[in-house]
Amino acid sequence: MFKKLICSTLVGVALMAVTTIQAQTTFPAKAIRIIVPFAAGGTSDILARSLGQKLTESWGQPVLVENRVGANGNVGADHVAKSAPDGYTLLLSDVGALAINPSVYPNMPYDPVRDFSPVGMVAYSPHVFGVHPSVPANNVKELIDYAKANPGKLNFAISGTGGAPHLAGISFAQRTGINWTYIPYKGGSQAVADVASGQANVIMNGMLATYPTVKSGRIRALAISSAQRVGSAPEVATIAETLPGFETGSYQGLLAPAGTPRDVIGKLNAEMSKILATQEMREKLAVLGTEVRTAQPEALGSFIASEKSRWAQVIKESGIKFD
Structure with a gap:
């Protein structure tokens, strides 16, 4: 019995290893969708289409941008949060919207910290x-x-x-x-x-x-x-x-559903960072007053958590009520 248990465990470990290796070597093996939770023509949409085009060129797989609009980003974000955690459905969103929404909507369909695996920061546009x-x-x-x-x-x-x-x-x-x-x-x-x-x-x-x-x-x-x-x-x-210390802006991040394999997240982050580091992309965004800002997944996760606390305090102090 003990020998059978050991053999079963070894087989399981081997299968996990094979799955990880396959993910590392074959991803992406089909089209990727980047969900933008806002209307076409906005900051997130412009960035998603620029990044998607370059990812398509890099990997030879279509990277499609889909706008899923509603509830200040909640509709699109919730769709991604509930998608398969395989790296083929991603969210490119204003980090501010993700961080602010829990203080605005009393019945959030997702948690911006718990329900996503951050891929990395993309850019900052004041x-x-x-x-x-x-x-x-x-x-x-x-x-x-x-x-x-x-x-x-x-x-x-x-x-x-x-x-x-x-x-x-x-x-x-x-x-x-x-x-x-x-x-x-x-x-x-x-x-x-x-x-x-x-x-x-x-x-x-x-x-x-x-x-x-x-x-x-x-x-x-x-x-x-x-x-x-x-x-x-x-x-x-x-x-x-005029108002010392005043700083806001549109911080854009790329996220995947929670549970997406770390190696897939790593591959997405590495390729995205490589594209954003090119002179072409930096110059293209700089002309429009946008600064490329890349970060490791963990750093983006920490940033979302800190922004969530920051804006919750602003809303509390303002006394504003949202319908």
Whole structure:
């Protein structure tokens, strides 16, 4: 009996070893889907399509981008969380949305820390803090002064209720003592379009998706939300130059369902990091004010957990209630 148990155990270990080796040598053996939980044209979507194209070229397998929109990213994220943990269904999302949603939605269908295996950070795009040219403000101080002199007159376009741009606006209002009306849209691209057309007044949105409209003159950039000015737009001040320590932005990460084999995660991370390190990708993103930021899976997991705590505190202090 003991000998049979030993043999059975050895067979099991051998099978696990073979499975691991096969995963290492054959992945990917079919098409990969990258789920973007936001509308097309936003920061996550632009990054997913750029990265997906390069992964297709590297591996010779199709990497398809699919937009699954709803509940500030929850629909797409939940789909990935409940997908097979084999590396063939991935999530590319604004880390802020994942971290903020537990404080916004009382009945979350997934846990952003427990239900994903982080692959790695992709990029950081500061928020552009901008206004329609009809708003009489050319910098942050002038906007604060105007908003205080005209309480409730300005409206603030957001990519979705409870998203990172929304919380950035709340944080800014907390620091300055102003108030404005938030107008939620089904994605950042719609919010940008309405500010550009004058249907909305103010926006705080990822620079990658917003800066082309700034360069066209349809949105006036007052500042960006990074700690330092960015090389692609050195003339644009930071919000921190007026409000010391203010820093927000669109941190983008790639994640797989929890339980995805470590070797598959490692292969995804290595190839993604290799692509993002190329001069072509760095220059392509830098032109749009986006900085490549790669990180090991464990570092991304820790970052999501810390952001979850950070934004929970902001929401608690604001007293805001979400429907």
